[in-house]
Amino acid sequence: MSRAAIPGLPSRHPIGGQLPALYAEDDFAQRFTAGLDTVLAPVFSTLDNLPAYLDPRVAPADFVAWLASWVGGVDDPRWPLELRREAAVRAMELHRWRGTKRGLVEALRLILGVRAEVVGDGGATWSGTPGSELPPAPDAEIVVRVWPGRDTAVEESRVHELIRALVPVHTRCRVEVLSAAPSGSGEGE
Secondary structure, X not given: OOOOOOOOOOOOOOOHHHOOHHHHOOHHHHHHHHHHHHHHHHHHHHHHOHHHHOOOOOOOHHHHHHHHHHOOOOOOXXXXXXXXXXXXXXXXHHHHOOOOHHHHHHHHHHHHOXXXXXXOOOOOOOOOOOXXXXXXXXXXXXXXXXXXXXXXXXXHXXXXXXXXXXOOOOOEEEEEEOOOOOOOOOOOO
């Protein structure tokens, strides 16, 4: 969508009506300023509606990707517009949980439309004693189990791609694609 040269968009502030009396009756001055009104009308319209342009829930479709990029959100032009809007709105929340089990599950649900369960802690260790020896390197991996949610199928390659982008670099992950929710997951699907 373009906000330039919208046919028939009237100017809320026509220049011809603001000219001094000397030019009010001048045909050339009125035609010239009417041409400027046509060029400036989309600018005034955009400025008058600026708060709506900055809200992903109501912004024009071509602004949603731009707004998502401001907050590091994920935007895929293949997604339906409502999903793209929701991803832009929830980007800050997802960043708050990035690198955690909750963040991974929420991102998989929002972005790919799959249900997920994360098992394991990723091998994080720490010591509360200053100056102590470093703890041994953990040999742990996380298991991400996914099953269909919004769609009827799970694209395993997209799951792997998203997980690689969201988990900490040192974390080893194994993905299991299930046909239905695992027993004991609390999902009744």
